Amino acid sequence: MQKYRYVREALQRELPSTLATFYESPLVSEKDLTLVHCEGYVSRFLGGQLTRDELRRIGFPWSPQHVNRALSSTGGTVAAAHAVCRADATAIFAGHIAGGTHHAFADRGEGYCVFNDIAVAAAVALRDHAARVQRVLVVDCDVHQGNGTASIFAGDERVFTASFHCEANLFSAREVSDLDVDLPPGVGDEAYLEALQAHLPGLFERVRPQLCFFQAGVDVHESDRIGKLKLSSAGIKKRNALVYAAAARHGARLVVTMGGGYPKDLDESSVHFHRVVQSHMDCYRQCASAHARLSREAPEA
Template sequence: MPWPALLYHPCYSALQLPPNHRYPIGKYRALYQALQQAEVPASCFDEAPPATEQQLALVHQAQYIDSLKQGSIDAKAMRRIGFPWSPELYQRSLQSVGGTIKTAELAMAQGLALHLSGGYHHAFAAEGSGFCLFNDLAIAAKVLQQQGVDKILIFDCDVHQGDGTALIFQKDPQIITASLHGDKNFPARKQQSDWDLALPNATDDGAYLEAVQQSLDYLLALHQPDLVLYDAGVDIHQNDDLGLLHISTEAVLARDSYVINSCRDRQIALAAVIGGGYQRDLTALTAVHLQLFKAAFNSRQLPHQIDQVLTQSAASRS
């Protein structure tokens, strides 16, 4: 079995944000470095070309794209996004969208690919929200649809509902949207996905994993997708600052393993993005994001080596 492709670009963590900004911009570099320390072969890592404006326009309105490109976007609209505008922010967004597109393309070719970014599911056709400028999941789905992929399931396990994705595809029966999210969490106004499961605050491991398993089994059997785009958000974690659920690290690994193995067993291509995660402790946050990669490498020695990296990181903090 070939190694899964891992998509990464240094610009993901290169964005300069104001001091104490809420977004953990350093997590992408930290995750990449942790995988290097775990001796993931360099040949696994790949870069993608940035998304083109033509690809963005498959989902987003031209005026909105141009306003972000030129920096003419309204200040109120940028506050809704949550970042200060800069040319670097626009270019980083193009690169991240391009990374998710290539992750999906490589998944179709190889069966499994993972992106060390992505999951910007709050972006709508004409506005951004919640740290999301462009909806990489939606754009990748449209690009792959144009390339001939018949049916795509977007399986979103971020704690925040994929409201932008849901609205974008409400009239496209070939792109199925599913969101398992916290009921009493952002966004306040939810959109209607093809499959929504709103979880109460303090949902624990058992209830959560049952919800994931039953939802995924039902959706795969009903829709029989050719490609699954999986948002493996870790803001479900019990220590996440924005989560409100009580999900352990072990359950995150179990969730990711179940999604990967379910698609692998059915020979369905799977493209995963890391999604949200907002612990201020970057080392602790990286440890939770690493569970996706442990699950992906379960037939190799990497899970043990990743555990060694995590043990060393914990010892250095104590």
């Protein structure tokens, strides 16, 4: 958990105000949450009434602090979506230094995910910015399948879910995304990037999204304790670059979220911790510089 603060503080020290502006994540409203989550589940979580079994599946005990964390983890992604979708938006890309909680379903959570931030933010954007956003693409590159997001938007024509994940890294249940790309354990940079490159341009051409969410989990890293894909830091940077370039080429607004990343060693001075945290930071560094490039090309943006 300490990685969240570490990544934010390091990015705030590093990124000049010409490249990025930082805002505190607001808490999501119940009205927004229930666009995709069942009212009963939301109110039972907020009131501390989930069963022991439901909490065991989520992976942490209930406390008022956890309620705030779940609400801000979703609220930040909603705020980032507003920032790029408002009629007077000055940003095309935005990032949330948390979120990517893609294992949350409409009526339950699992794998450290209580609410599905990307699903809520997509539904809010479609409701509040209907004039500018009619089609949403979710590019989920976490090592785990985006099962909650796939389930929430199954049969919803407005949101296309694409998940690039390791076939051996599944949470409890696999769902059917609009596109599932199963990658074998130990795939490495070259074959991974080939697979991404084979699908990404066609995806953007087919969906023609006005808004794209990038779940930029770095549990694909070779220094990750859980993920089995064994990508290098350089490979993950190439992955990010492909996603940002595709969104830019197709004129899609983009929101990047953090997703998984579990260093083999939690000691902040260890090389594994350093590599995983730096990979999380790369996702935001690259988002900021891709945005700066876009802004130069289209000065009104």
